[in-house]
Amino acid sequence: MADLSVKIAGVSFKNPLIAASGTIGFGREYREFYPLSVFGGISCKGTTLHERPGNPPPRIAETPMGMLNAVGLQNPGVQHFIEEDLPWLKQQDTVAIANVAGSTAEDYCQTVELLSETDIDMIELNISCPNVKEGGVQFGTSCDSAAAITKAVRRHCKKPLIIKLSPNVADIASIAQAVESEGADAVSLINTLTGMRIDIRTRRPIITNNTGGLSGPAVFPVAVRMVWQVKNAVQIPVIGMGGITTWQDAVEMLIAGADALQIGTALFTDPYAPVKINEGLNRYLDENGLTSVTELTHTIQPYG
Amino acid sequence: MKYDAQDCELVAKAQLTATIYDFRLKNPALAAITRPGQFVQVLVPSKTLRRPISVCDVEGDVLRLVFEVRGEGTALLAQTKVGEIINLIAPLGHGFTLEPDKKTIFVGGGIGVPPLLYSAKQCGQNAIVINGFRQRSAVILEDDFRQAVGQLILTTDDGSYGLPGFVTQPLEELLPQADRICACGPMPMLKNIAKLAQQYHVPCEVSLEQRMACGIGACLGCAVAVKEADGRVIYRHVCKDGPVFDSQCVAWDGEKPQPVTSNTPDKKPNEKEGQ
Numbered sequence: 001m002a003d004l005s006v007k008i009a010g011v012s013f014k015n016p017l018i019a020a021s022g023t024i025g026f027g028r029e030y031r032e033f034y035p036l037s038v039f040g041g042i043s044c045k046g047t048t049l050h051e052r053p054g055n056p057p058p059r060i061a062e063t064p065m066g067m068l069n070a071v072g073l074q075n076p077g078v079q080h081f082i083e084e085d086l087p088w089l090k091q092q093d094t095v096a097i098a099n100v101a102g103s104t105a106e107d108y109c110q111t112v113e114l115l116s117e118t119d120i121d122m123i124e125l126n127i128s129c130p131n132v133k134e135g136g137v138q139f140g141t142s143c144d145s146a147a148a149i150t151k152a153v154r155r156h157c158k159k160p161l162i163i164k165l166s167p168n169v170a171d172i173a174s175i176a177q178a179v180e181s182e183g184a185d186a187v188s189l190i191n192t193l194t195g196m197r198i199d200i201r202t203r204r205p206i207i208t209n210n211t212g213g214l215s216g217p218a219v220f221p222v223a224v225r226m227v228w229q230v231k232n233a234v235q236i237p238v239i240g241m242g243g244i245t246t247w248q249d250a251v252e253m254l255i256a257g258a259d260a261l262q263i264g265t266a267l268f269t270d271p272y273a274p275v276k277i278n279e280g281l282n283r284y285l286d287e288n289g290l291t292s293v294t295e296l297t298h299t300i301q302p303y304g
Numbered sequence: 305m306k307y308d309a310q311d312c313e314l315v316a317k318a319q320l321t322a323t324i325y326d327f328r329l330k331n332p333a334l335a336a337i338t339r340p341g342q343f344v345q346v347l348v349p350s351k352t353l354r355r356p357i358s359v360c361d362v363e364g365d366v367l368r369l370v371f372e373v374r375g376e377g378t379a380l381l382a383q384t385k386v387g388e389i390i391n392l393i394a395p396l397g398h399g400f401t402l403e404p405d406k407k408t409i410f411v412g413g414g415i416g417v418p419p420l421l422y423s424a425k426q427c428g429q430n431a432i433v434i435n436g437f438r439q440r441s442a443v444i445l446e447d448d449f450r451q452a453v454g455q456l457i458l459t460t461d462d463g464s465y466g467l468p469g470f471v472t473q474p475l476e477e478l479l480p481q482a483d484r485i486c487a488c489g490p491m492p493m494l495k496n497i498a499k500l501a502q503q504y505h506v507p508c509e510v511s512l513e514q515r516m517a518c519g520i521g522a523c524l525g526c527a528v529a530v531k532e533a534d535g536r537v538i539y540r541h542v543c544k545d546g547p548v549f550d551s552q553c554v555a556w557d558g559e560k561p562q563p564v565t566s567n568t569p570d571k572k573p574n575e576k577e578g579q
Contacts, residue, residue, distance in 0.1 A: 025522040053561030
């Protein structure tokens with residue numbers, strides 16, 4: 001049995017698998033399948049200062065080896081999260097991460113300030129939601145704006161701060177460097193890639209938002225590339241995600257440069273994916289004579 | 305156990321029409337806890353998303369699913385061979401409010417007919433079933449319903465079988481003697497049924513569908529706009545809050561929730577400020 005534990009920004013995770021924001025709500029529904037301690041951590045549904053209704057349906061479409069979603073940050077607001085969901089989640093023996101989105105820098109700062117006074121373990125700043133006009137991606141697509149929002153939030157944030165990056169940019173490594181220089185404790189990537197499907201009979205988009213975020217195995221190679229590029233560019237921990245479905249995917253993402261992992265869409269296909277990934281990861285480490293999962297991170301041997 | 309991912313053996317398979325298939329899946333533990341009106345999330349090999357399918361009936365150890373081939377996923381599912389294993393997340397959602405000793409009218413349209421069978425059976429002789437189809441070749445489950453319920457009325461849009469026209473015509477005639485309505489089918493049909501139910505003050509529930517991802521209420525994908533008691537419109541979710549909803553709560557006319565735009569966390573959710 002190898003040691004699967006990792007430490008990200010001073011926080012200990014018993015394994016490197018974190019449930020990705022937006023796919024698991026606040027954890028309650030997946031608690032029916034297994035104890036949430038199956039996950040090293042849970043990144044909660046994107047939370048905003050006020051309740052948000054989300055986008056009109058349909059919000060979901062299947063795509064080749066993946067899916068589009070445009071849920072649009074439906075959430076009950078940060079107060080509700082703090083009062084109703086966080087106390088329960090803190091009893092589940094897993095790292096609790098709040099995912100914060102907003103329309104303005106003030107929104108982000110107020111939400112983070114409220115969360116800083118709770119016993120949440122970490123905060124993940126969502127500056128990459130592609131599905132709402134004012135959901136933060138306007139902050140995530142240039143180095144200047146990403147640096148500015150990180151700097152503003154950092155002043156209000158007493159918790160370890162992860163910045164979740166958008167892949168819908170020309171140079172994700174520069175954005176990672178920009179948020180690192182303003183005090184981010186870690187980066188997580190990738191959020192979904194903006195995509196679209198059209199019904200050829202009606203000529204209407206399948207999703208009412210017209211566009212949605214692409215996730216699932218289809219985006220995995222893009223995610224591996226971006227995690228590798230970012231790991232080469234920053235010193236802070238990198239949390240890799242995007243289409244991880246099997247334990248082999250998890251190993252590959254770690255080798256590319258991830259210090260921890262998030263899985264999301266794979267849960268919809270197989271709720272037991274995290275259990276199987278942890279088992280496979282453990283076996284791989286044993287078979288390769290590695291005593292800790294951390295020995296795998298960024299061991300890629302790229303061509304010159 | 306509320307729900308779990310579980311394997312079932314496909315023990316029998318039939319094709320009911322050009323596009324509709326009838327699967328019988330064996331899993332005693334699952335059959336024992338599945339309630340009328342619930343649904344399952346079916347894993348389709350090579351597909352990312354499972355397909356939500358309503359339970360048509362439970363026969364001892366066997367779950368019966370009747371589904372229509374609509375796209376690639378259901379086409380793949382239809383190719384499953386007898387003896388092969390199908391993985392389900394089940395049982396999911398909640399079904400109709402059933403009062404077996406009350407006169408209950410079940411109204412189904414097209415592929416909305418199968419989800420009513422198990423529920424209608426519970427009401428036996430007190431069940432009146434009105435099932436509507438486009439034309440004669442689309443008619444399914446006629447014998448199953450006829451054996452299980454007090455009265456079965458069939459309609460076809462083109463008049464090629466049963467009564468000509470829509471289900472709402474016989475429904476209106478029968479409504480004065482009804483205590484309750486349970487309906488499943490296309491949205492325009494359900495909207496008209498909801499209107500009639502309101503007119504005659506008969507409690508009415510409708511089973512809805514929506515594109516779905518997790519199936520258990522975590523991802524918030526399968527939204528449906530519903531009216532709260534205070535008149536506020538919010539998005540609820542077909543998988544967890546449904547698939548059955550009170551017809552008077554569904555926002556039939558495209559009403560949408562109002563975004564909350566206030567700047568302080570204390571403002572009440574329905575207090576609007578400039579946009």
